Amino acid sequence: xxxxxxxxxxxxxxxxxxxxxxxxxxxxxxxxxxxxxxxxxxxxxxxxxxxxxxxxxxxxxxxxxxxxxxxxxxxxxxxxxxxxxxxxxxxxxxxxxxxxxxxxxxxxxxxxxxxxxxxxxxxxxxxxxxxxxxxxxxxxxxxxxxxxxxxxxxxxxxxxxxxxxxxxxxxxxxxxxxxxxxxxxxxxxxxxxxxxxxxxxxxxxxxxxxxxxxxxxxxxxxxxxxxxxxxxxxxxxxxxxxxxxxxxxxxxxxxxxxxxxxxxxxxxxxxxxxxxxxxxxxxxxxxxxxxxxxxxxxxxxxxxxxxxxxxxxxxxxxxxxxxxxxxxxxx
Numbered sequence: 056x057x058x059x060x061x062x063x064x065x066x067x068x069x070x071x072x073x074x075x076x077x078x079x080x081x082x083x084x085x086x087x088x089x090x091x092x093x094x095x096x097x098x099x100x101x102x103x104x105x106x107x108x109x110x111x112x113x114x115x116x117x118x119x120x121x122x123x124x125x126x127x128x129x130x131x132x133x134x135x136x137x138x139x140x141x142x143x144x145x146x147x148x149x150x151x152x153x154x155x156x157x158x159x160x161x162x163x164x165x166x167x168x169x170x171x172x173x174x175x176x177x178x179x180x181x182x183x184x185x186x187x188x189x190x191x192x193x194x195x196x197x198x199x200x201x202x203x204x205x206x207x208x209x210x211x212x213x214x215x216x217x218x219x220x221x222x223x224x225x226x227x228x229x230x231x232x233x234x235x236x237x238x239x240x241x242x243x244x245x246x247x248x249x250x251x252x253x254x255x256x257x258x259x260x261x262x263x264x265x266x267x268x269x270x271x272x273x274x275x276x277x278x279x280x281x282x283x284x285x286x287x288x289x290x291x292x293x294x295x296x297x298x299x300x301x302x303x304x305x306x307x308x309x310x311x312x313x314x315x316x317x318x319x320x321x322x323x324x325x326x327x328x329x330x331x332x333x334x335x336x337x338x339x340x341x342x343x344x345x346x347x348x349x350x351x352x353x354x355x356x357x358x359x360x361x362x363x364x365x366x367x368x369x370x371x372x373x374x375x376x377x378x379x380x381x382x383x384x385x386x
Contacts, residue, residue: 064091066106071095074139074146076104090114094149101149102138113267116188118145120266123184124177132173132180133255133262150264152257156284164310166256170281171314173261178243178274179322190247190272194344195230212350219364220343226371229336237273245272251284275330278315279337282308286338287345291362308381331378339370 063071063078071077076095090113092105107114118140125136139146158166197205198220209217221227246253247268255262285304292298312334319327342363349360356364370377 063093066091066108067093067104070104070106070139070141070144070146073141074104076102076146095146097138097146102146103135103149104144104146106144114145115140115142116269117265117267120185120188120269121147124181124266127181127184128176131260132176133257133260134266135262135264150255150257150262152255152262155251155254155256155281158256164306167307167310168314168317169256170254170261171278171311171316172318173263174246174249174277174281175274175315175318175322177246177263178277179319181244182242182271184244185270188270190245190268190270190276193234194347195340196234198343198347199227199230199234210350210354212353212355213347216346216350216356216364220368223368223372225373226339226368229371229374230340233273233333233336233340237276242271243274245269245274246277247272249277249281251281254281273333273337274315275333276337276340278311278330278334279339280341280344281311282334282338283341283345286366287342287363290366291359293359305381309383312382331382332375335370335374335378335381339367339374342367342370 074097076097079094079096079101082094082101090105090108090111092103095102095104105114118137121134121137122140124134128134133150135147135150137145138148155166155170198217201217201221206214206217220230246263246266247270248265249263253264255264285299285307288297288299289301289304312331316327316329346356346360346364346367349356
């Protein structure tokens with residue numbers, strides 16, 4: 056085996072030969088991927104290869120979503136094209152751009168409005184392409200209705216988190232309200248994992264990546280989740296470079312909603328019902344996801360996790376009041 060192949064994760068190697076791909080040595084590792092991934096070259100074009108692990112269906116779910124989304128959305132919203140797909144592996148078009156985190160700090164509200172408009176096109180334009188899919192991945196459900204199996208798998212930090220959430224009656228009631236009122240009949244097509252690393256700003260427009268958890272769901276779920284990265288940077292920055300002021304946070308949030316509402320009104324021909332209260336509640340749920348991940352993977356919340364948890368519960372206790380302060384206007 057060549058030294059180059061030895062450096063490639065074992066699950067990826069068979070697919071390089073099958074699809075005639077070569078590792079792109081000029082590109083560094085892709086951080087944060089849930090599955091083994093590798094930037095490769097397919098002739099002159101750059102592609103991203105990723106494979107499933109232990110039978111995880113996420114890679115195949117993403118391929119299914121992208122194959123349906125690409126023709127449905129047209130050129131206005133960028134999603135990677137599927138170049139090769141077989142059960143358990145996919146090779147995707149590599150899109151060049153910078154993450155939303157970088158661009159927000161450089162260009163401000165204009166980028167946020169563009170993201171909001173692009174996201175509205177996804178929510179409304181892709182609703183009918185995969186009617187059998189429902190968005191997955193509810194940490195709130197696991198924390199409110201914790202199964203015996205999940206209890207058995209949790210460490211001390213995870214158990215403590217579940218107990219603290221369940222002890223907060225008002226926050227728990229809002230989580231239940233979110234979950235019980237999100238129905239496919241009144242939903243849009245939702246990305247489901249819309250964090251800043253999954254949003255690229257390119258020369259061609261806004262691009263969305265990693266569609267494994269997508270499906271029919273509440274559009275305000277995506278909006279709240281996308282705001283969670285900035286909200287955490289405001290309440291509990293990990294370092295000085297991540298710190299975000301209240302003014303900047305509010306500006307990003309309002310611009311995102313402004314772009315989403317404007318595009319929704321254009322597509323539907325009427326002013327949309329404001330979703331501010333639901334956005335604030337889903338923001339609280341998204342912050343709980345961050346804390347759950349800390350508890351599960353790190354075994355402890357730390358000071359960052361404690362601050363984020365308090366912010367999440369405060370948002371869930373009174374989302375309408377929190378929405379008026381953060382997002383403004385009627386809720």
